[in-house]
Amino acid sequence: MKQKIIIVCGPTATGKSDYAVELAKKIDGEVISADSRQIYKGLDIGSGKITKKEMRGVPHHLLGVASPKRTFSVAQYKKLADKTIKDILSRGKTPILCGGTGFYIDAVIYDQSFPEVKADAKLRKLLSKLSLEELVKKLKNLDPKRLKTIDTKNKVRLIRAIEIASTLGFVPKKSKRKPLYSAQWIYLDFPDEVLKQRIHARLFARIRGITTEVTRLHKEGVSWKKLEALGLEYRYGALFLQKKLTKQEMLEGLEKAIWQYAKRQRTWFKKYAK
RNA sequence: GCGUCGGUGGUAGAGUGGUCAAUUACAUCAGACUGUAAAUCUGACGCCUUCGGGCUACGGGGGUUCAAAUCCCUCCCGGCGCA
Numbered sequence: 297m298k299q300k301i302i303i304v305c306g307p308t309a310t311g312k313s314d315y316a317v318e319l320a321k322k323i324d325g326e327v328i329s330a331d332s333r334q335i336y337k338g339l340d341i342g343s344g345k346i347t348k349k350e351m352r353g354v355p356h357h358l359l360g361v362a363s364p365k366r367t368f369s370v371a372q373y374k375k376l377a378d379k380t381i382k383d384i385l386s387r388g389k390t391p392i393l394c395g396g397t398g399f400y401i402d403a404v405i406y407d408q409s410f411p412e413v414k415a416d417a418k419l420r421k422l423l424s425k426l427s428l429e430e431l432v433k434k435l436k437n438l439d440p441k442r443l444k445t446i447d448t449k450n451k452v453r454l455i456r457a458i459e460i461a462s463t464l465g466f467v468p469k470k471s472k473r474k475p476l477y478s479a480q481w482i483y484l485d486f487p488d489e490v491l492k493q494r495i496h497a498r499l500f501a502r503i504r505g506i507t508t509e510v511t512r513l514h515k516e517g518v519s520w521k522k523l524e525a526l527g528l529e530y531r532y533g534a535l536f537l538q539k540k541l542t543k544q545e546m547l548e549g550l551e552k553a554i555w556q557y558a559k560r561q562r563t564w565f566k567k568y569a570k
Numbered sequence: 571g572c573g574u575c576g577g578u579g580g581u582a583g584a585g586u587g588g589u590c591a592a593u594u595a596c597a598u599c600a601g602a603c604u605g606u607a608a609a610u611c612u613g614a615c616g617c618c619u620u621c622g623g624g625c626u627a628c629g630g631g632g633g634u635u636c637a638a639a640u641c642c643c644u645c646c647c648g649g650c651g652c653a
Contacts, residue, residue: 308608403604553608563602
């Protein structure tokens with residue numbers, strides 16, 4: 297008998313957090329965040345992290361548990377989430393997995409196993425100098441099976457596959473998509489125009505807080521490069537503070553980027569619609 | 571007013587007689603996704619098509635040429651210089 301878990305997903309700015317709190321109150325649940333940016337400590341305003349007050353007494357997990365100075369990965373998330381879910385269930389409560397990072401949700405629900413191969417900075421640096429063709433050739437020698445499923449135009453993926461293959465000698469087979477829990481999916485969304493308006497309104501309400509937050513993070517030692525890689529609010533905030541963008545350019549570019557992100561999220565979640 | 575440089579697809583911006591429906595970037599639309607996933611990557615992107623091709627397009631009009639976004643004339647618009 298599989299245990300029950302509820303998933304609240306959907307694109308950004310659809311009110312997932314509020315919905316999850318409401319639901320948790322009704323069914324005596326606890327919320328587990330599935331958000332690749334809210335996982336970091338100090339990324340609050342820009343990531344739209346729920347505040348203590350908004351939690352209204354409902355326990356929340358996996359918010360602000362990683363350092364933004366270090367790289368955090370799905371594999372780590374998966375481990376933490378598993379542990380948390382087990383804990384919640386053991387106390388007789390219902391876990392509510394809530395967030396917009398499809399990959400994270402996927403990793404938890406479908407019990408994906410990730411190979412124990414850590415990032416090798418030296419190897420990555422070396423490989424990043426190679427062309428796509430050379431990388432493909434390398435992977436072909438190391439693990440021809442993986443080559444069949446990989447996106448041969450995606451350098452980042454190729455490098456990771458080679459990294460795994462050259463350490464383990466092969467790339468572990470993709471685990472089957474077998475659901476671990478009996479999941480109840482709740483997908484939140486709005487028509488395009490409405491969602492665009494919500495994104496716009498939220499951005500303007502938060503823009504001040506965003507720049508002060510990014511300033512603070514940089515002072516605390518998070519590099520511009522890292523901030524730019526964090527994307528959206530952090531990328532545009534960092535570009536603006538470095539004077540690489542005007543305020544106007546930041547606002548326009550960021551709003552556009554958030555919309556593009558929302559659509560990518562939709563694309564991901566469409567998979568589950570069937 | 572004279573001179574001069576320029577007006578190209580949603581935008582920026584290449585091209586300067588044929589191989590141009592027009593490099594490229596951005597935007598837009600669709601999609602992928604097993605260790606950075608708010609990241610990274612892919613495809614489509616004038617209109618029509620029986621997928622062979624057809625049609626309309628590089629400010630407007632006229633012309634030269636077998637052939638023009640590319641050359642000439644003229645008109646309109648913008649920048650700059652001289653008045």
